[in-house]
Amino acid sequence: MPPTTAPSLPCVELYTDGACSGNPGPGGWAFVLRDQKTGKELEGSGGEAVTTNNQMELLATIRGLEALRRPCKVTLYADSKYVGQGLSSWMAGWKRRGWKRKEGSQLKPVKNVELWQRLDELVQRHQVVFEHVKGHSGHPENERCDQLAVAASQKYRK
Numbered sequence: 001m002p003p004t005t006a007p008s009l010p011c012v013e014l015y016t017d018g019a020c021s022g023n024p025g026p027g028g029w030a031f032v033l034r035d036q037k038t039g040k041e042l043e044g045s046g047g048e049a050v051t052t053n054n055q056m057e058l059l060a061t062i063r064g065l066e067a068l069r070r071p072c073k074v075t076l077y078a079d080s081k082y083v084g085q086g087l088s089s090w091m092a093g094w095k096r097r098g099w100k101r102k103e104g105s106q107l108k109p110v111k112n113v114e115l116w117q118r119l120d121e122l123v124q125r126h127q128v129v130f131e132h133v134k135g136h137s138g139h140p141e142n143e144r145c146d147q148l149a150v151a152a153s154q155k156y157r158k
Contacts, residue, residue: 018056
């Protein structure tokens with residue numbers, strides 16, 4: 001009998017960015033999702049009237065991962081060190097401490113905890129690798145996400 005091999009997961013690239021005019025203020029998020037095999041792309045964006053830049057960075061990542069219909073290998077490209085550090089180093093400790101962060105000798109609630117918990121659910125479904133992209137450095141997909149996020153935030157400006 002020939003050995004069985006598990007089907008390999010689809011590989012996708014997820015580019016994300018968030019924007020905020022004031023912090024807090026009107027904000028937008030955006031993602032570009034690309035299937036590495038077919039090159040097919042999907043863009044998404046949205047915003048909120050009163051939000052923070054960190055919330056928009058998280059929402060961009062969440063919405064991009066939510067757009068995936070099945071588990072995938074995801075290379076996440078973002079200019080947000082907040083998202084990157086949260087995924088790679090902070091989240092494990094927050095979870096061990098009941099979604100609390102250390103502030104000096106005290107434990108405080110994690111900021112944006114509902115977004116982090118949703119992101120945690122999504123990254124457990126997928127194999128996610130974070131790659132930091134320098135913002136506003138001419139990276140085409142990062143620039144596209146920035147344009148989409150800023151345009152989404154403009155809808156909420158008075």
